[in-house]
Amino acid sequence: MIPTITAFERSPDGGRGLARDMHVRWALEEVGQPYDVRLVSFDAMKQPAHVAISPFGNIPTYEEGDLALFESGAIVLHIAVRHPGLMPEDANAQARAIAWMFAAFSTMEQPILDRTTAVILERDAPWRDQRLPLVDDRIRKRLAELSRHLGDRDWLEGAFSAGDLVMVGVLRRLQRSGLLTEFPNLAAYVARGEARPAFKRAFEAQLAVAIAASSG
């Protein structure tokens, strides 16, 4: 059965692969699972048909037979435990990979999304220039901790896993901030993720949507 995911009809990032469907596309490409995409407009995301699947009106969703899922972390985990390629075989190592997934979306992404708020939603606020360095320091603290853990390893724990996939995806939000370059091993880690053939296929697929939208 071919699952169907949803993605922005017009992604606010213009095809930089920062919308959360990118996590799911990448996971599906890593495990070799074909998928269909249904594009949704900002208006349609708030309508009952979409909200019935995704209570917070977000993309991506994932539909497969009777299953309708939301939250990119849960969707990636669903894919990772049902296909070889994204989870270690050892049960304890699997639990650690899942811990990294929660760490990416909770501990690491929280201050990074705060930065997005500061830069976009509070762009014109009088406190923007004074507050942004505080937000950046909170991100630096987490990056330093992650950098220390990673050291000179290729991936967070042993082989590439769903934990790396979502962590790289979350760190990519920092590309224009300059913060990643302060931690060369993390910059190299993200580059390693982006160099994976599955990442490239997923990136091209979401970019094609953005190009079609901008010429439409």
Place this chain on the structure above:
Amino acid sequence: MIPTITAFERSPDGGRGLARDMHVRWALEEVGQPYDVRLVSFDAMKQPAHVAISPFGNIPTYEEGDLALFESGAIVLHIAVRHPGLMPEDANAQARAIAWMFAAFSTMEQPILDRTTAVILERDAPWRDQRLPLVDDRIRKRLAELSRHLGDRDWLEGAFSAGDLVMVGVLRRLQRSGLLTEFPNLAAYVARGEARPAFKRAFEAQLAVAIAASSG
């Protein structure tokens, strides 16, 4: 085997059950699994022995034989899939419960933690009074979406699950904000969670630590 979790030696919340060990204590109580607790000081949390288990220097951790886990979401999930009581039996319903876990720690908690930052870390910032209403409105948006989904149901999807456990735990951070009372069905949902005997046992256990610390 009795697992060991870590918790704050002196929780910053003074025993209100808002530190993340509360999620794990509650989950263990729901499934009837006894556990040991190792208390850690703020200093010890940053030392190599703790960081080896918890790369971001946080509590709680969870140790059971060869397994050493971090991130409360991952720990609750680990408990929930290994014991009856916190996960529906149907595979699709399980995937939905896990989606609610990611929703709690990602979509819902992100603006709530931003509020904690605004109220505590940026308490004396000149923008505090102007910015807080913006943060509150972002939380209200998510609460309204959650309230619409919950409607007059007792729990998010069918029976009480790990998704409810962590969602109630995250919403409890709003108790002093006044925001929850704007959504009576959510306030009742949190109260329903807090009325569970397992919640009460977990709450008393963490409170006992705070009382011992304050009299120590």
